[in-house]
Amino acid sequence: MNGVPKQLNMDSDLLTKILILVSSLSAVYGCSCLKGHHQEDFCRAAYVIRGDVIDSNAPVKALPGNQQRSIIYTVKVKKVFKDNTHSISEGNIINIETSIPCSITLDKNVDYLLGGPGDENGLGIGTCDIATTWETLPKCQMSSLLNKLYNCGCEITTCTENQICKASIHSCKMAFHVEAVQNAYCARSLFRRRCHWKTCPSAQNIFNRYITNVFRG
Structure with a gap:
């Protein structure tokens, strides 16, 4: 009898379906996170700013051959609360990248508190980072930022x-x-x-x- 045995074909099909399911779940749950205290979010971030989103581009591939796609938000910086990247200044225009499937959606002409990973080569933001409209920020969190009350040594x-x-x-x-x-x-x-x-x-x-x-x- 020529060809691959029927049982082997069935096992192969089942394995393929399982791999697809696992990949799908990874894409979904890999972007989930347990929301902690706002001080933890601040201390974990490489940068935290208040800024206005003035523009965004259409999703583009991050790298050739990479299926991951990203959106670049252009932000005018109004206030710098933290900058481990040494690349952000008040009044400057910066770019912040958010990658699909863990991307966030920011609206144009809206005042935000933003924070996330970054270095001298670029700034990022995702579902587990800081992205809140400034006007809806809890009073205590706003006060802690404006008065520099966070202690990341605690x-x-x-x-x-x-x-x-x-x-x-x-x-x-x-x-x-x-x-x-x-x-x-x-x-x-x-x-x-x-x-x-x-x-x-x-x-x-x-x-x-x-x-x-x-x-x-």
Whole structure:
């Protein structure tokens, strides 16, 4: 009997379908991320700016032979909050690249807070990075940025509901999905040099109840 056995053909077809399914799931879930505290987003980013999107190009292939495609956003910088790339200045026009399938959509003539990976060769942004319209930014986050309150020497430890967080002088504890700490920032005390939560005045009562009920002692 000539040719490939029928059973082998079926196995090959099944394997092909599985590989296609895995690739599809990787494309989808590879772009997902657990949203943490806004201070973590700031500290992880290579750059954080406030800027107006003034233009964008059509999706183009990033590299010859590469299926990944990207969109380049042209942004006028209004304020620089962080720049590890040493390539951004207030008033300058910069380009920020977002790659498909993990791309984000930014609208023209809108004032944004933007942040993500980058170096002297270029700036990037994706679904797990900072991309929020400035006018919808929570007051505490806006205040933390404008007053330079973030301390990236302090870590934020995320705990699940059934997990006991270990205390550390170098970290603040955060219960998973608790909104109260989104109205606070983690910083070192002036005298004891211990990292602890500090809250914005507008959320003082909410935050105090959170500290009392969730993390006593």
